Amino acid sequence: MMNFNLIEAIGLLERMPKSLEQLLSGLSDGWLESREGEGTWNAVEVVDHLIEAERSNWIPRISFLLQEGASKPFPPFDRFSHLKNEPDRSIDSKLQTFRQVRSYNIDRLKELLHTDTNFNQTGLHPEFGEVKLSELISTWVVHDLTHTAQIVRVMAERYRSDVGPWVQYLGILKRTET
Amino acid sequence: MMNFNLIEAIGLLERMPKSLEQLLSGLSDGWLESREGEGTWNAVEVVDHLIEAERSNWIPRISFLLQEGASKPFPPFDRFSHLKNEPDRSIDSKLQTFRQVRSYNIDRLKELLHTDTNFNQTGLHPEFGEVKLSELISTWVVHDLTHTAQIVRVMAERYRSDVGPWVQYLGILKRTET
Numbered sequence: 001m002m003n004f005n006l007i008e009a010i011g012l013l014e015r016m017p018k019s020l021e022q023l024l025s026g027l028s029d030g031w032l033e034s035r036e037g038e039g040t041w042n043a044v045e046v047v048d049h050l051i052e053a054e055r056s057n058w059i060p061r062i063s064f065l066l067q068e069g070a071s072k073p074f075p076p077f078d079r080f081s082h083l084k085n086e087p088d089r090s091i092d093s094k095l096q097t098f099r100q101v102r103s104y105n106i107d108r109l110k111e112l113l114h115t116d117t118n119f120n121q122t123g124l125h126p127e128f129g130e131v132k133l134s135e136l137i138s139t140w141v142v143h144d145l146t147h148t149a150q151i152v153r154v155m156a157e158r159y160r161s162d163v164g165p166w167v168q169y170l171g172i173l174k175r176t177e178t
Numbered sequence: 179m180m181n182f183n184l185i186e187a188i189g190l191l192e193r194m195p196k197s198l199e200q201l202l203s204g205l206s207d208g209w210l211e212s213r214e215g216e217g218t219w220n221a222v223e224v225v226d227h228l229i230e231a232e233r234s235n236w237i238p239r240i241s242f243l244l245q246e247g248a249s250k251p252f253p254p255f256d257r258f259s260h261l262k263n264e265p266d267r268s269i270d271s272k273l274q275t276f277r278q279v280r281s282y283n284i285d286r287l288k289e290l291l292h293t294d295t296n297f298n299q300t301g302l303h304p305e306f307g308e309v310k311l312s313e314l315i316s317t318w319v320v321h322d323l324t325h326t327a328q329i330v331r332v333m334a335e336r337y338r339s340d341v342g343p344w345v346q347y348l349g350i351l352k353r354t355e356t
Contacts (some may be wrong), residue, residue: 002340003340011205011206011209018200021199023193027193031189031190049228069334076356093247127343138341139341139342142334142344142348142351145333145334146348146350146351147332148326150349150351152326152327153327156320156324159316161181163313163316163317164309164316165309166306166316170317171328172320172323172324173320173324
């Protein structure tokens with residue numbers, strides 16, 4: 001079942017930075033530095049990744065798709081570049097950056113799209129082949145949700161032992177066992 | 179490894195209602211009514227559950243543990259009562275209620291605990307047997323996180339088909355297959 005709707009998608013995209021800000025701003029390092037093991041991201045690194053994706057993924061690809069169609073593949077995109085590129089600033093400063101780049105990108109999105117835009121038009125993904133504009137924008141939204149789930153999951157990990165026998169009722173701690 | 183710390187726990191407990199408010203307030207029904215299948219909760223029902231747990235679970239049990247120790251089991255608690263009890267109000271009104279009851283309960287928690295409170299003291303869980311005060315408070319925190327993960331997961335479900343081939347990179351959509 002297809003549910004994509006631009007207004008709804010934007011509704012979620014514009015809420016996410018504020019929601020993460022309320023959750024993470026001023027939070028103690030114990031939570032912010034919690035991770036699920038070596039090589040996994042903590043909450044701050046997830047925010048870095050969200051910022052990086054705003055800069056080099058969503059709008060650049062949407063814009064490329066609208067200009068080039070499926071004639072040329074999207075330029076490559078390094079999903080781990082934030083781990084080397086993001087400067088060591090406070091979480092509050094990073095959250096503010098995320099809010100600003102997201103707000104700017106939603107404005108860009110509205111400029112790029114028009115009432116007669118065909119959301120079934122395609123671009124060429126280097127790995128997947130032809131992908132639809134609607135799929136790219138839907139992925140932007142679900143990417144926010146998946147990384148929000150990751151943030152709360154890595155924080156929950158900090159109390160894995162502390163919850164004692166309740167661990168069996170807390171789905172968020174069950175999943176990483178698999 | 180044990181990480182429980184009261185100040186940190188409260189830090190997360192007091193942020194959660196505001197974070198959910200930023201995420202869900204004014205959001206369109208498409209997102210709020212999304213669910214993972216029959217008998218599963220949508221985002222609004224999860225908020226109902228969080229409100230109900232504030233009223234009948236955490237503080238009542240903490241208070242009972244402090245008074246009775248492990249001499250008597252906690253009074254029973256119906257984890258599904260919100261499905262029959264919560265009135266049909268707007269999401270904004272429910273989010274406001276959650277913020278109020280949470281704020282009241284954090285004040286109650288601070289009243290109940292003292293600088294010499296022993297967090298290893300135990301109560302009697304009807305199913306698990308002896309449980310520690312620190313385990314109960316830790317569970318309160320992780321319960322917030324698990325239900326936040328649930329909210330974003332059930333919303334992501336709405337775009338399962340819409341993301342097209344990206345589904346394989348979106349962990350939040352992978353998990354429900356198992």
